[in-house]
Amino acid sequence: MGIQGVPATKVKKRRSLLWSEARDGYLFILPWVFGFIIFTAGPMLASLYISFTRWEIVTPSVWVGGAQYVKLFNDDRFWLSLYNTSYYVFIGVPLHLFFALLAALAVNLNLRGIHFFRTAYYVPSLTPVVANSILWVWIFHPDWGLANAFLEWIGLEGLYWLQDPRLAKPALIVMSFWSIGGQMVILLAGLKGVPMELYEAAAIDGANWWSRFWRVTLPLLTPALFFNLIIAIIGAFQVFTQAYIMTEGGPNYSTLFYLLYLFRAAFENFRMGYASAMAWVLFIIVLTFTALQFMLSDRWVFYEGDVRR
Amino acid sequence: MLSVNSRTAKELIFAGFWYVVLSLFALVLALPLVWLLSTSLKTGGQTFLMPPKWIPDPFVWTNYPEAFRAVAFHEYFWNTIRIVIFATTGAMLTASLAAFAFARLRFPFRETLFILVLSTIMLPSIVTLIPTFIVFRTLGWIDTFLPLIVPLWFGGGAFNIFLFRQFFMTIPLELDEAARIDGASNLRIYWGVILPLSKPVLATIAVFAFIHNWNDFFEPLIYLQSPENWTMAIGLRGFRGLYHTEWNLMMAASTAMIAPLLVLFFFAQRYFVSGIQMSGLAGR
CATH class of the missing domain: 1.10.3720.10 (MetI-like)
Known part of the structure; x- marks a missing residue:
């Protein structure tokens, strides 16, 4: 709608309306703007600055240039924590997503009482991570735990789940499968969004179950899968509580995750410069992966709008 | 007539198969919670049994007040x-x-x-x-x-x-x-x-x-x-x-932390679902 042919007084009124609208718009987002400056942008820059200093809180900070980064890259334990975290991210997240997809497909079946199964699969993901961690320490207990009771029941020998450096990370990943419910519900919403006509058209064309899934369901689900993947990877890079409570980083540093190492540097040893350098390295890693995924997403993520364009 | 019957038979088998799969999966996911509840009601001695006892004998309801008194x-x-x-x-x-x-x-x-x-x-x-x-x-x-x-x-x-x-x-x-x-x-x-x-x-x-x-x-x-x-x-x-060795008390305390969330979930289920679905929209 243009303003041509409207009397001058009305134009003036319209302009002032727009101005007041813009003024109110800025006013309404002002709390967020302040928050962004005080709690996001400011601290980000500050932590970059701190990462170039040596600072133990009680002593004055000393500018050391890139020394913290040099120290970081020569620190075996830093590389170990990065390896442990990458293991958790790149093995745990895809498997977690795969199981969530299977669960979503299963509870999308058109069966009576399916709602019960949806609820049953979702409920475990509600358990708070602290309670979850304590429960699973007990489940993984080598002598009296449920996991070994099951293994012995099927005739296998029990394992030292959290006491064996080779098994501790896989054990934490197995534990994470228990809470696939959140992702399942997001994927289920994606499945519900697939238009029925597409299935019907595919069925008329003689497509069987498998090719319907492969050609119709999965492409239309890629936006939801993409979103889940990004958020899950960012979250998994910051895995902390499980290791803090269940294994304290052990055994033999096998669950020393990145954030746990950073936490110890910052809040147990008060090496703020070192910890800030770690924070920035993690930020760069996560940023790189997110950017990479957005770039690669062109190849596999299918947006409905693309067809219309 | 015959074709109708065979079709319903096929559907019944299909549904039956999926009910079995879904139930098995639900059972696997439910076991940790059942284990949590069962441990929280056992005597200290009964937590150390292999194979484990699923039904506590006796039911020690006092584990809960005891956990709350401790902390x-x-x-x-x-x-x-x-x-x-x-x-x-x-x-x-x-x-x-x-x-x-x-x-x-x-x-x-x-x-x-x-x-x-x-x-x-x-x-x-x-x-x-x-x-x-x-x-x-x-x-x-x-x-x-x-x-x-x-x-x-x-x-x-x-x-x-x-x-x-x-x-x-x-x-x-x-x-x-x-x-x-x-x-x-x-x-x-x-x-x-x-x-x-x-x-x-x-x-x-x-x-x-x-x-x-x-x-x-x-x-x-x-x-x-x-x-x-x-x-x-x-x-x-x-x-x-x-209380790191008193698993019954620890499970009672964990249950106390999980239970309010489950109660909230059952009363406000539709807000959970709509919230999660809206968060999924970010992918669009």
Whole structure:
């Protein structure tokens, strides 16, 4: 709608309306703007600055240039924590997503009482991570735990789940499968969004179950899968509580995750410069992966709008 | 006739097969919770049996009062509730105000600013943690609830802004225009027209804020030091430090932390589902 042919007084009124609208718009987002400056942008820059200093809180900070980064890259334990975290991210997240997809497909079946199964699969993901961690320490207990009771029941020998450096990370990943419910519900919403006509058209064309899934369901689900993947990877890079409570980083540093190492540097040893350098390295890693995924997403993520364009 | 019968038979087999698969899977997922409950009601000696006994004999209901006596869970509960109330109020007010601007008012750089909001969702919070901690320390706010409350009065979290905006976009713009013709200000439209229509999203955000504060471990761990200020999550960790071999008591305490969430879930199920589905919309 243009303003041509409207009397001058009305134009003036319209302009002032727009101005007041813009003024109110800025006013309404002002709390967020302040928050962004005080709690996001400011601290980000500050932590970059701190990462170039040596600072133990009680002593004055000393500018050391890139020394913290040099120290970081020569620190075996830093590389170990990065390896442990990458293991958790790149093995745990895809498997977690795969199981969530299977669960979503299963509870999308058109069966009576399916709602019960949806609820049953979702409920475990509600358990708070602290309670979850304590429960699973007990489940993984080598002598009296449920996991070994099951293994012995099927005739296998029990394992030292959290006491064996080779098994501790896989054990934490197995534990994470228990809470696939959140992702399942997001994927289920994606499945519900697939238009029925597409299935019907595919069925008329003689497509069987498998090719319907492969050609119709999965492409239309890629936006939801993409979103889940990004958020899950960012979250998994910051895995902390499980290791803090269940294994304290052990055994033999096998669950020393990145954030746990950073936490110890910052809040147990008060090496703020070192910890800030770690924070920035993690930020760069996560940023790189997110950017990479957005770039690669062109190849596999299918947006409905693309067809219309 | 025959073909109809064979078709229903095939459907029955199909349904039967899936019910078996779904039930097996449900059983596997339910076992840890059953194990939790069963352990929480056992005597100390009965927790150390292999193969385990599923049904406690006798049922030791007193494990629960004993766990609550050992550690001040009632205080942790009220601390958590207080944080939830003050943090959520701020989040709901400032996030909805910002979302109203992003959804219904026009101003220069609106889209750019909104992309900035969205990009902060993907920011790993660790990169801002240390300077934020130092600011709160300088203000003397360590070991108070303020670090867990005050930031939420400044925008209320990018994700909440997103959820509010998503919902506000579905409300017809004509309502604003009608109110504007009647001389209502934008603040009046926000408060008197849009918010009253937004009860579902307000409920969703309240529910999620409750879950977040109830479950959050990292921030309370850093900011709350003396036991009288602990939240449920930190309190449970402290309990594990004290009673690390008394699995029955530990499971009773864990159950006490999980149960309120399950109760909330069963009363507010539709807000859970709508909230999660809306969060999935971010992928579109």
